[in-house]
Amino acid sequence: MSVTSTGSSATSINDLMSTMNAKAAGSSGASSGTDSVKADTDKFMTLLVTQLQNQDPLNPMDNSQMTSQLAQLQTVTGINTLNTTLNSLTSSYQTSEAMQATNLIGHGVLVGGNSVALTGSKGVLGVSLGSDADDVKIAINDAGGNTVDTIDLGKQKAGTLPLVWNGVPDATKVDSSGKPVTLPDGNYTFAVTATSAGQSLTDATGLAYDSVGSVSTSATDGVKLYLASKGVTTLSDVKQVL
DSSP states (O other), X not given: OOBOOOGGGOOOHHHHHXXXXXXXXXXXXXXXXXXXXXXXXXXHHHHHHHHHHTBOTTSOOOHHHHHHHHHHHHHHHHHHHHHHXXXXXHHHHHHHHHHHHHTTTTOEEEEEOOEEEEOSSOEEEEEEESSXXXXXXXXXXXXXXXXXXXXXXXEEOSEEEEEEEOOOSOTTOBOTTSOBOOOOSEXXXXXXXXXXXXXXXXXXXXXXXXEEXXXXXXXXXXXXXXXXXXXXXXXXXXXXXX
């Protein structure tokens, strides 16, 4: 559209720019989402009114131009409102996630790993299966890499499977008191193998037991869990809470 001067009603380019970029006295320039939307609307309406006041009488703005510019205003306003809503939802989600994480302090969790600690003839570990398996086996190795026990889980559905290992490699072997011979307490490692239709599955992984000591949260890094053995991890890394 063309804009021409119409005498005393004419607005200079400097006046127009001053109106479009005006700031309230004492304002630092920062504004909330609602204030920003209102400011954008006010600027648009100021520009539109200025155009109407200074339009060429021989070539005035037609209805389609008016409708088009009002539609643009509605689009910009809608996008700004949506951004404000999304920011609010993100903040609420982060707060909810942080509260959820604090409830894990002191709890045991299963996270990705292949280590298991045998204490008092008891060790906790797990298996994560991405798909159904016809047969799942766990080989437990000592510090020297020697296989000291094998656990046959047979057919299993996809999902997370927690296990308690008693450290007894062969129940038929007993000591002088008649109790099964148990492996000494200590740290061991294990490997998971799974097959389906005679083919090895690549989505079968081991899960190690750990405990949540503390939780931290920040706007940049989100929620972090501090585990006793593994160290820093995220909520998404936790496969099961025990």
